[in-house]
Amino acid sequence: AQSVSQHNHHVILSEAASLELGCNYSYGGTVNLFWYVQYPGQHLQLLLKYFSGDPLVKGIKGFEAEFIKSKFSFNLRKPSVQWSDTAEYFCAVNAEDSNYQLIWGAGTKLIIKP
Amino acid sequence: DAGVIQSPRHEVTEMGQEVTLRCKPISGHNSLFWYRQTMMRGLELLIYFNNNVPIDDSGMPEDRFSAKMPNASFSTLKIQPSEPRDSAVYFCASSPWVSGGGYEQYFGPGTRLTVT
Numbered sequence: 244a245q246s247v248s249q250h251n252h253h254v255i256l257s258e259a260a261s262l263e264l265g266c267n268y269s270y271g272g273t274v275n276l277f278w279y280v281q282y283p284g285q286h287l288q289l290l291l292k293y294f295s296g297d298p299l300v301k302g303i304k305g306f307e308a309e310f311i312k313s314k315f316s317f318n319l320r321k322p323s324v325q326w327s328d329t330a331e332y333f334c335a336v337n338a339e340d341s342n343y344q345l346i347w348g349a350g351t352k353l354i355i356k357p
Numbered sequence: 358d359a360g361v362i363q364s365p366r367h368e369v370t371e372m373g374q375e376v377t378l379r380c381k382p383i384s385g386h387n388s389l390f391w392y393r394q395t396m397m398r399g400l401e402l403l404i405y406f407n408n409n410v411p412i413d414d415s416g417m418p419e420d421r422f423s424a425k426m427p428n429a430s431f432s433t434l435k436i437q438p439s440e441p442r443d444s445a446v447y448f449c450a451s452s453p454w455v456s457g458g459g460y461e462q463y464f465g466p467g468t469r470l471t472v473t
Contacts, residue, residue, distance in 0.1 A: 287400075
């Protein structure tokens, strides 16, 4: 069965630090990849997505992610975080043989110290 | 577009009572998902519909939970009888079907359910 791993459950950074959140998935076929963000007390919002084409995807609020097929990874990055980036970040994957149901990672709680 | 609409936003009820959560998906979206989020278990998919038909309800915790989608613009999630362990935030999400099979889900604001 497909699975999605987010290895860091909690990350604490200072403002202006660089961010990289890991996401790995287990599936050898065609996948679509997503990062969602959930700000405190709010619903999940799409941050960025990869369907095909350029493996370096740029999203909202200065975030980007790189799809590395050989590593089954889709890590999220931001060169300089802000206090307002404090949120929980979810990686999700859908695959052709899962009826395109989204498989979710457990989430990473990011806290930015002002 | 108003986005996914959920009601009520907050629900407090006593154990044993029936609870009905409502969702209106984004117009034109043909898939609808019900999720539950708790601190202990994180985000769990309960059930999803495609073209109003339930496709996978394996995430529904037990028979006390039921979901319906009578038409393309409305879905309900019912808990009867409710128990304190059902306390959670329940999210509804909808998605279009994108050529090639991939799609993204759009989430509603959620219903925070507290069962005392």
